[in-house]
Every structure is written in structure tokens, then in C-alpha cells.
Amino acid sequence: xxxxxxxxxxxxxxxxxxxxxxxxxxxxxxxxxxxxxxxxxxxxxxxxxxxxxxxxxxxxxxxxxxxxxxxxxxxxxxxxxxxxxxxxxxxxxxxxxxxxxxxxxxxxxxxxxxxxxxxxxxxxxxxxxxxxxxxxxxxxxxxxxxxxxxxxxxxxxxxxxxxxxxxxxxxxxxx
Amino acid sequence: xxxxxxxxxxxxxxxxxxxxxxxxxxxxxxxxxxxxxxxxxxxxxxxxxxxxxxxxxxxxxxxxxxxxxxxxxxxxxxxxxxxxxxxxxxxxxxxxxxxxxxxxxxxxxxxxxxxxxxxxxxxxxxxxxxxxxxxxxxxxxxxxxxxxxxxxxxxxxxxxxxxxxxxxxxxxxxxxxxxxxxxxxxxxxxxxxxxxxxxxxxxxxxxxxxxxxxxxxxxxxxxxxxxxxxxxxxxxxxxxxxxxxxxxxxxxxxxxxxxxx
Numbered sequence: 001x002x003x004x005x006x007x008x009x010x011x012x013x014x015x016x017x018x019x020x021x022x023x024x025x026x027x028x029x030x031x032x033x034x035x036x037x038x039x040x041x042x043x044x045x046x047x048x049x050x051x052x053x054x055x056x057x058x059x060x061x062x063x064x065x066x067x068x069x070x071x072x073x074x075x076x077x078x079x080x081x082x083x084x085x086x087x088x089x090x091x092x093x094x095x096x097x098x099x100x101x102x103x104x105x106x107x108x109x110x111x112x113x114x115x116x117x118x119x120x121x122x123x124x125x126x127x128x129x130x131x132x133x134x135x136x137x138x139x140x141x142x143x144x145x146x147x148x149x150x151x152x153x154x155x156x157x158x159x160x161x162x163x164x165x166x167x168x169x170x171x172x173x174x175x
Numbered sequence: 176x177x178x179x180x181x182x183x184x185x186x187x188x189x190x191x192x193x194x195x196x197x198x199x200x201x202x203x204x205x206x207x208x209x210x211x212x213x214x215x216x217x218x219x220x221x222x223x224x225x226x227x228x229x230x231x232x233x234x235x236x237x238x239x240x241x242x243x244x245x246x247x248x249x250x251x252x253x254x255x256x257x258x259x260x261x262x263x264x265x266x267x268x269x270x271x272x273x274x275x276x277x278x279x280x281x282x283x284x285x286x287x288x289x290x291x292x293x294x295x296x297x298x299x300x301x302x303x304x305x306x307x308x309x310x311x312x313x314x315x316x317x318x319x320x321x322x323x324x325x326x327x328x329x330x331x332x333x334x335x336x337x338x339x340x341x342x343x344x345x346x347x348x349x350x351x352x353x354x355x356x357x358x359x360x361x362x363x364x365x366x367x368x369x370x371x372x373x374x375x376x377x378x379x380x381x382x383x384x385x386x387x388x389x390x391x392x393x394x395x396x397x398x399x400x401x402x403x404x405x406x407x408x409x410x411x412x413x414x415x416x417x418x419x420x421x422x423x424x425x426x427x428x429x430x431x432x433x434x435x436x
Contacts (some may be wrong), residue, residue, distance in 0.1 A: 058391045098305035115421045121429065128433030148409075151428040164416065168409050175401030 047086030222269030
């Protein structure tokens with residue numbers, strides 16, 4: 001799928017979310033959906049399989065997200081899957097989150113850690129990132145056991161890696 | 176090839192003819208001179224008849240005298256017997272030549288005429304035919320000799336050419352053998368040099384392989400050891416990363432990011 005088409009779908013999602021009002025909550029839910037799909041290869045393949053009827057794939061989305069996300073979020077994800085773009089759903093959501101944050105004049109910081117960050121830690125980290133980058137930052141925290149310990153932050157193309165996993169890898173390469 | 180002096184050969188042929196004619200004349204003279212009839216100068220019958228008619232006995236002549244002598248001899252007359260013996264002696268004398276060498280004149284004349292005629296005929300017909308035959312034969316022999324000489328010359332030329340070619344062939348063969356020997360020597364030297372180079376290259380490559388294998392083994396061993404050590408460290412670190420440590424790491428990370436400006 002071309003970048004223009006992904007951008008068009010992302011703009012459509014952002015427009016709907018903005019129209020509904022709670023932009024930050026919708027961003028968080030869409031980001032969580034994208035993170036869940038990124039770690040579920042089989043689910044992504046099913047949602048992208050055009051041999052499966054669109055109604056069936058949309059039903060799968062609604063069954064998974066129903067009751068756990070806002071109706072708007074479920075409807076948007078279901079819309080993308082029904083349009084046959086389930087294979088690009090993660091990229092569309094990431095682009096939508098970036099654009100939504102852009103509307104709010106903030107940068108999205110994807111923060112991965114082995115254990116969940118507390119609200120206090122997220123706020124302090126946002127402030128620290130703001131000082132480091134000079135931008136307003138919204139933190140999207142992801143629990144990733146592969147990090148082992150520490151934190152990995154990605155803001156756009158910039159990565160600030162303080163994970164134990166990376167240090168062990170560096171030690172392995174040094175040998 | 177023709178003789179350079181043909182007239183001299185004609186003179187010799189003529190001399191041979193004269194010698195042959197002389198020999199023929201001498202043989203004829205001897206033949207006629209040795210004949211008793213020729214020696215008497217008359218025929219034997221004439222001589223016998225003359226002696227018989229001149230014979231006398233008892234006053235009678237000729238056949239009467241012979242008959243009378245034979246009759247008296249039968250009656251034992253010695254004179255008659257002697258008379259008959261005398262007659263027989265005379266008759267036998269008719270059979271003997273008075274000159275064994277020189278014949279009678281008439282015989283010589285007739286013999287000479289006959290010889291001259293015979294010689295003329297031979298000179299006219301026989302000798303030219305014989306001469307032509309001998310000339311043809313001589314010409315043929317000369318031709319054969321010339322052909323033989325030509326063939327001999329050609330054979331000598333062919334032989335010389337053959338020997339020259341043979342010498343060339345031998346020289347060429349010798350040159351080819353020398354060249355082949357030189358080539359073989361060159362190939363041999365090249366093969367030896369190549370084999371030595373390959374052997375040296377093999378030794379060098381073998382040394383390099385051994386060295387590379389050694390380095391690879393050390394590297395593998397180091398990697399394996401490091402993997403074991405890192406794995407063990409990872410396990411130990413994973414076990415020691417309790418909640419407090421995680422919080423501490425996160426706080427440390429936040430402080431570190433906050434200190435970046």
C-alpha cells in the first residue's frame with residue numbers, strides 16, 4: 001500500500017476521532033490496538049485475508065475489542081478491516097496517532113519497558129524527553145518483556161535505548 | 176652417341192673384306208692343288224685310259240696286252256705277273272699328284288674365274304647386306320650404348336638428387352629431433368617449475384588453511400565461551416531483575432534522559 005493511501009486512511013481516522021472529541025483517549029486506544037496487532041502475526045494475517053468475508057473479519061474485530069475500547073475506536077478499526085486494509089492496519093494506526101499528536105502540537109514517544117511505568121514515571125519521563133528534544137511529548141507506554149530491564153524510547157526516527165537487553169547484546173558483540 | 180671417325184671404321188671393314196677374300200683364295204688353291212686329278216693336269220679317267228692304252232705285253236698293246244698278261248699269269252708266268260703289277264703301279268700313279276702345291280694352269284684359271292665371279296657376287300650382294308646388317312647392329316649397339324649412357328647419367332643424377340634429398344631429410348630429421356628434444360626439455364623444466372610452484376602454493380595454502388582453521392577454532396571457542404558466559408550472565412541478570420531493580424533502572428533512565436540538553 002502506498003504512503004499516500006496510508007496517509008489518507010490515517011487522516012480519515014484522525015478526522016473521525018477529532019469529530020468525536022476525546023482525541024487523547026482515542027490515540028491511546030488505537031495505539032494499544034496497534035501494539036496488540038504488532039505482536040499477533042496470526043491475527044494480522046486473518047484480518048488481511050481477503051478470502052474471508054469482510055463481515056466475518058469485522059465480526060472478529062468487534063468480538064475482540066467490544067467492551068474494551070470506545071465504540072468509535074472499534075468502528076474505525078472495523079471500517080479499515082472491512083475496506084480490505086487489515087494488512088496495513090498497524091501502519092495506518094501509527095500514522096493516525098502521529099497525525100493526531102501533530103494536531104495537538106506534541107510528539108509521540110513510544111516507551112518500551114519490561115514492567116509497566118507508573119503515571120508518575122510517565123509524567124517525569126515526558127518532562128525529561130521534552131527537555132531533551134525541545135518538543136512537547138506524549139508518552140505511549142508499552143510493556144515489552146524482551147527489554148528485560150530499563151527503557152527504550154522512540155520519538156520519530158530517534159531512539160534512546162537504556163534497556164538491559166541492548167547492553168547484553170552490546171556485550172555479546174564485544175566478545 | 177656416334178663415332179667421331181666413321182671413315183676409319185669403313186677402312187677397317189674394307190681391310191677385313193680383303194683379308195677374307197685372300198683367305199678364301201688360299202683355301203681354294205690348297206683344295207685344288209691337293210687334288211690328285213689336278214696334280215696330273217688331267218682327269219683320272221683320261222690318265223687311266225692313257226696308261227691302259229700305252230701298256231704293252233708280248234708285242235701287244237692296250238687291252239690285248241692286259242688280257243695276254245692275265246692269261247700268262249694264270250699259267251704261272253712271272254713276267255706276266257710283273258707286267259700286271261707294273262700296270263697297276265701306273266694306274267695308281269694316275270691317282271697321285273705330281274705337285275701337291277701348285278695345280279695345273281687351267282685349273283688355276285678356272286678356279287680364279289670362279290673365285291672372281293664368286294667374289295664379285297659376294298662384293299655385290301653379300302658384303303653390302305652383311306655390311307648393312309652389321310651397320311644396323313652397330314648402330315643399334317651405339318644407340319643402346321648411348322641410351323645406357325643416358326640412363327646411367329640420369330641414374331647418376333637421380334642418385335645424386337636422392338642422396339641430396341636423403342642428406343636434406345637426415346638434416347631435417349636431425350633438426351626436428353633436436354627441436355623436439357629442446358621442446359621436451361622445455362616442457363620438462365616447465366612442468367617441474369609448475370609442480371614446484373604448485374607444491375609451494377599448496378604448502379602455503381595448507382599453512383594458511385591451518386592458520387585459518389586455528390583462528391576459526393579459537394574464534395568458535397571464544398564465541399562459544401562468550402555465548403555461554405553471556406547466556407549465564409543474562410540468566411543471572413534476568414533472575415536478579417526484581418521489581419525494585421526495574422524501578423531503579425527506570426528512574427536511572429529518566430534521570431539520564433533528563434540530563435541530556
